[in-house]
Amino acid sequence: MIIEYIRYRIPDGGHADFEAAYQRAATSLAASEECHDYELARAVDEPGSYILRIGWTSAEAHLQGFRRGPWFAAFFAEIRPYVEDIEEMRHYERTEVAGPGGAVPTLYEWAGGSAALAKLTEAFYAKVAEDDVLAEVFAGMSPEHPAHVAIWLGEVFGGPAAYTAHHGGHEHMISRHAGRAITETQRRRWVSLLLATADDVGLPADAEFRAALAGYLEWGSRLAVVFSAPDAGEVGDQPVPRWGWGSAPPWSGS
Numbered sequence: 001m002i003i004e005y006i007r008y009r010i011p012d013g014g015h016a017d018f019e020a021a022y023q024r025a026a027t028s029l030a031a032s033e034e035c036h037d038y039e040l041a042r043a044v045d046e047p048g049s050y051i052l053r054i055g056w057t058s059a060e061a062h063l064q065g066f067r068r069g070p071w072f073a074a075f076f077a078e079i080r081p082y083v084e085d086i087e088e089m090r091h092y093e094r095t096e097v098a099g100p101g102g103a104v105p106t107l108y109e110w111a112g113g114s115a116a117l118a119k120l121t122e123a124f125y126a127k128v129a130e131d132d133v134l135a136e137v138f139a140g141m142s143p144e145h146p147a148h149v150a151i152w153l154g155e156v157f158g159g160p161a162a163y164t165a166h167h168g169g170h171e172h173m174i175s176r177h178a179g180r181a182i183t184e185t186q187r188r189r190w191v192s193l194l195l196a197t198a199d200d201v202g203l204p205a206d207a208e209f210r211a212a213l214a215g216y217l218e219w220g221s222r223l224a225v226v227f228s229a230p231d232a233g234e235v236g237d238q239p240v241p242r243w244g245w246g247s248a249p250p251w252s253g254s
């Protein structure tokens with residue numbers, strides 16, 4: 001994705017009209033298939049300074065697609081009066097420097113850290129050993145497996161990158177599923193048993209945490225099925241994924 005930043009300096013007395021014009025122009029952005037997302041922010045310490053951020057699928061999609069497409073005329077009609085107020089208009093690309101700050105707890109912290117995740121996977125794989133669908137799948141499981149999965153989950157949920165540092169990272173995890181031909185029945189049982197175990201061991205039961213946990217388990221387990229298929233291709237070197245709160249951040253009670 002390419003990010004376009006447009007900085008405006010709007011003279012006194014014109015701020016409300018400017019924002020209203022962009023509110024109308026935004027319907028064209030929302031409808032454009034080249035536009036990923038957009039956001040207009042106003043400076044709090046320098047009234048009249050605005051920054052518009054638009055995520056485009058690519059610079060070419062913006063310049064060749066949007067500008068020549070069906071939505072541009074209506075968009076430009078709204079913002080044309082403010083073209084002279086533009087101070088900067090550039091396309092940017094993301095760098096590796098990005099991440100969440102400390103204001104929102106990670107899922108790892110919310111869950112209770114490494115001890116809580118280790119308790120979860122210990123209890124889970126004890127149940128797996130007794131399960132009519134899963135026992136056979138994990139019959140040859142190494143004794144360290146529960147601890148390793150807890151370390152994996154910890155890294156995915158924003159804790160220490162210990163699986164990457166000490167356990168072979170993403171590539172190793174993928175290799176442990178390769179060729180196992182995990183079925184949909186096995187996957188579904190794996191997820192439902194793990195969610196039930198989350199209740200048993202007392203992981204936070206709030207709606208936001210459980211939605212994020214269930215979302216990751218659905219996503220990850222479906223990928224495990226894909227990677228375990230006999231005809232699965234090479235995955236290549238990738239970082240361990242990170243999973244966050246998604247659309248429902250932790251409830252602060254206000």
Ligand code: HEM
Pocket residue numbers: 137138140141142144145148149152167172173176177180182186187190191216217218219220221222224225
């Ligand atoms: C979100 C979903 C999943 C995650 C995060 C996950 C995580 C992992 C990890 C980290 C390992 C490697 C452990 C190590 O380093 O020793 C592993 C291995 C394994 N996983 Fe999964 N897994 C998932 C889904 C599944 C499912 C759905 C199945 C089957 C129903 C499955 C079956 C296995 C098996 C059989 C192994 C090898 C165990 C051993 O021999 O030690 N996994 N998994």
